Amino acid sequence: SPNDHASYMRLALSYAHESPPLPTNFRVGALLVDSASNKILTSGFTLELPGNTHAEQCCLSKYASEHDIPEERVGEVLPEGAVIYTTVEPCVKRLSGNRTCVERIVETRSKGGGIRKVYVGVKEPETFVGDNQGRKILENAGVEVVLVGGLEKEILRVATAGHVASS
Ligand SMILES: Nc1nc(=O)c(N)c(NC[C@H](O)[C@H](O)[C@H](O)COP(=O)(O)O)[nH]1
Numbered sequence: 354s355p356n357d358h359a360s361y362m363r364l365a366l367s368y369a370h371e372s373p374p375l376p377t378n379f380r381v382g383a384l385l386v387d388s389a390s391n392k393i394l395t396s397g398f399t400l401e402l403p404g405n406t407h408a409e410q411c412c413l414s415k416y417a418s419e420h421d422i423p424e425e426r427v428g429e430v431l432p433e434g435a436v437i438y439t440t441v442e443p444c445v446k447r448l449s450g451n452r453t454c455v456e457r458i459v460e461t462r463s464k465g466g467g468i469r470k471v472y473v474g475v476k477e478p479e480t481f482v483g484d485n486q487g488r489k490i491l492e493n494a495g496v497e498v499v500l501v502g503g504l505e506k507e508i509l510r511v512a513t514a515g516h517v518a519s520s
Pocket residue numbers: 377378379380381398399400405406407408409439441442443444446447448449450451454477481482
C-alpha cells in the first residue's frame with residue numbers, strides 16, 4: 354500500500370545518511386525488498402562496498418554474496434517478488450564509466466526473473482550527466498518504475514550534502 358512505499362523510501366533515505374559526502378556523486382540509499390513476503394532482503398548506500406559503488410549496486414552485490422554467486426548472475430537467485438527502492442533513480446550514465454545501475458537491474462531479468470519494479474524517490478539531478486533517461490530503458494526491459502513522492506526535499510538535501518553550496 355502507498356504508505357508502505359513511503360516507509361520503505363524513508364528507510365532507504367536513512368541509509369543514505371551513512372554515505373560519505375563528496376562533491377563527485379550523490380549520497381543515495383537503497384533497499385532490495387521481496388514484495389511477496391514484504392521482507393527487506395538487503396540495504397545499500399553509496400560507497401558502502403569497496404570501490405566506487407552505488408547504493409543499488411551494493412544491494413544487489415550483497416544479496417549475490419549472501420548466495421555465493423557472482424553479482425552479474427544475481428538475477429538467478431532473486432525471489433519472484435524482488436523490487437528495489439532507491440532514493441535517487443538508477444544511473445544510466447556515470448562519469449567514472451563504471452557499469453550503470455540500469456544495466457545491472459536490466460541484467461537481473463536475463464533469465465526471466467529478476468527485479469520487477471524500481472521505486473524512486475527523485476529523478477536524478479542533472480549535475481553530472483544531464484537528463485537521466487533511464488526510466489524508458491528499464492520499462493522496455495519489463496521493469497516498472499514507480500515514483501514515490503513526498504521526500505524529495507530531504508532526499509536531495511542528503512544526496513548533495515557534499516556538493517559546494519550552489520550560490
Ligand atoms: N542512483 C544513484 N545511486 C548512487 O549511489 C549514486 N552515487 C548515483 N550517482 C549518479 C551520478 O550520475 C554519478 O555518481 C556521477 O555521474 C559520477 O559517476 P560515478 O558515481 O563516480 O561513477 N546515482
